[in-house]
Amino acid sequence: MADVLILGTVALDNIETPFGKADNAMGGSASYAAMAASFFCRPAILSVVGEDYPKEHLKLLESRNIDISLIKKEGKSFRWEGYYEFDMNEAKTRKTELNSLEGFKVNIPENYKDVEHVFLANIDPELQLSALKQLKKPEFIVLDTMNLWINIKKKELLEVIGKADILLLNDGEARMLFNTTNLVTAANKALALGPKGVIIKKGEHGALLFMDGRHFSAPGYPLENTKDPTGCGDSFGGGLIGHLAKTRDFSEPNIRKAIVYGSAIASHNAEDFSVNRLKNITMKEIEKRYNEMKEIREF
Ligand code: AMP
Numbered sequence: 001m002a003d004v005l006i007l008g009t010v011a012l013d014n015i016e017t018p019f020g021k022a023d024n025a026m027g028g029s030a031s032y033a034a035m036a037a038s039f040f041c042r043p044a045i046l047s048v049v050g051e052d053y054p055k056e057h058l059k060l061l062e063s064r065n066i067d068i069s070l071i072k073k074e075g076k077s078f079r080w081e082g083y084y085e086f087d088m089n090e091a092k093t094r095k096t097e098l099n100s101l102e103g104f105k106v107n108i109p110e111n112y113k114d115v116e117h118v119f120l121a122n123i124d125p126e127l128q129l130s131a132l133k134q135l136k137k138p139e140f141i142v143l144d145t146m147n148l149w150i151n152i153k154k155k156e157l158l159e160v161i162g163k164a165d166i167l168l169l170n171d172g173e174a175r176m177l178f179n180t181t182n183l184v185t186a187a188n189k190a191l192a193l194g195p196k197g198v199i200i201k202k203g204e205h206g207a208l209l210f211m212d213g214r215h216f217s218a219p220g221y222p223l224e225n226t227k228d229p230t231g232c233g234d235s236f237g238g239g240l241i242g243h244l245a246k247t248r249d250f251s252e253p254n255i256r257k258a259i260v261y262g263s264a265i266a267s268h269n270a271e272d273f274s275v276n277r278l279k280n281i282t283m284k285e286i287e288k289r290y291n292e293m294k295e296i297r298e299f
Pocket residue numbers: 009011012013026027028029079080091096122123124146148229230231232233234235
């Protein structure tokens with residue numbers, strides 16, 4: 001069994017940014033998250049792809065020590081088409097084709113029911129709830145989502161937030177979900193639902209953690225070469241849960257470290273389209289950026 005179970009999408013993306021475009025590119029919340037987590041431990045992906053999903057994409061995941069045996073194959077692959085304008089912090093969705101995701105039912109095999117660490121990456125909150133119902137007693141659950149689910153499945157999303165240890169939201173989603181312009185208010189409203197901590201991601205400007213009555217502000221890494229921010233949120237979450245699963249320390253000081261690892265990986269991810277950067281970076285490069293982040297926030 002793997003160290004972390006990641007439920008999310010494995011997709012084909014069409015992406016356009018001010019710096020170029022990529023068609024039929026490997027994407028999906030679980031793909032990015034698992035690639036990022038694989039720097040720390042062995043992840044497994046729980047998802048579905050179509051019969052048309054390129055074998056080389058699945059092989060790449062496998063080559064990163066990711067367990068892909070829980071990825072079902074049926075119908076046509078989930079597709080997402082998005083673009084960014086000059087503010088690269090906000091992805092605009094052109095088209096979402098659910099395809100095989102539409103009839104997807106979560107079915108966790110017996111040997112995975114006592115997995116200890118879970119990342120509920122961005123996917124329908126009903127599927128996230130179904131996964132949690134089937135798992136015995138995971139030690140640590142991190143949850144992510146997106147504006148689409150806030151719009152169409154808010155009730156289910158609020159229910160799954162109540163079962164998570166850490167909730168990840170970007171700033172726009174936090175304002176939208178809790179109907180406030182103030183991020184501190186949004187974080188407090190999120191904590192009132194039950195999670196131990198809330199992380200508000202602020203794109204290139206870093207991330208905020210609210211936990212144990214404390215507040216941590218992680219810097220964004222000052223990147224000059226940003227090509228495609230797709231998957232930055234997912235790789236942030238993957239790096240975070242990967243570090244936590246490796247260290248098995250869920251204390252607030254260690255979550256701060258996990259955030260900085262997540263940010264370091266996400267900043268690398270933005271340097272190229274799709275998973276092209278994630279497949280080439282080394283742990284040494286991640287550590288280097290992690291250490292630079294320490295210097296950035298010292299005063
Ligand atoms: P991020 O940039 O981290 O928010 O995630 C981008 C990835 O999310 C892309 O690779 C998409 O394939 C995937 N994605 C887009 N829409 C959805 C959705 N509704 N549910 C799950 N994953 C999605």
